Amino acid sequence: MTNAEANSQLLHYEPIDFLGSIQFPPSARYFPSKLATSRPTIGVFVNETAANILSKVDAFALSGVQLHGNETIELIEQLPKELLIIKAFSISKKEDLLQTTTFEGKVDYFLFDTATALHGGSGQQFDWSILQHYQGSTPFFLSGGIGPEDVRKIQAFSHPHFAGIDINSCFENEPGQKNAQAVIHFIQQLNA
DSSP: OOOTGGGHHHHTOTTOOOEEEEOOTTSTTBOOSOOOOSSOEEEEESSOOHHHHHHHHHHTTOSEEEEOSSOOHHHHTTSOTTSEEEEEEEESSGGGGGGGGGGTTTSSEEEEEEOOSSSSOOOOOOOGGGGGGOOOSSOEEEOSSOOGGGHHHHHHOOOTTEEEEOOOGGGEEETTEEOHHHHHHHHHHHHO
């Protein structure tokens, strides 16, 4: 969210487990500030140095980080153990899941997103059936083009390590401007 005031009701909405704070300057959703929220905030980084990640973790009181680029195990090992770490992977075919093996036991969650030339935010979905080939033990979030019409599809999705969903561009009036009512209605439907 680039306009936290306009979406203030989302900042304290109990059913939301994490709020994302994009810390990637080229993004239209870049928000280099602290979100005034009672919910845990996850900073989303792309190919950033450990020093810069940690400076923003401190400055913006981030609860965790989502690494959405080509980050290495060496970088992850420089981050504090108590920091929640989500490693994102672009998925378009089952072979893409092989890249997760290096990160098993090194991060708290994986995030499976649609493969695009950009770093997320495409509004496009990948074929979720590919994830039936995921044999790892790290829990994962499903991401990529999830929209208001996907409630039943999400409810029907099953995997022993499925931990939740990540929503973004399909719930925006414009990049960084969430439609709070659409998000709340979606969550209510999903939890009904």
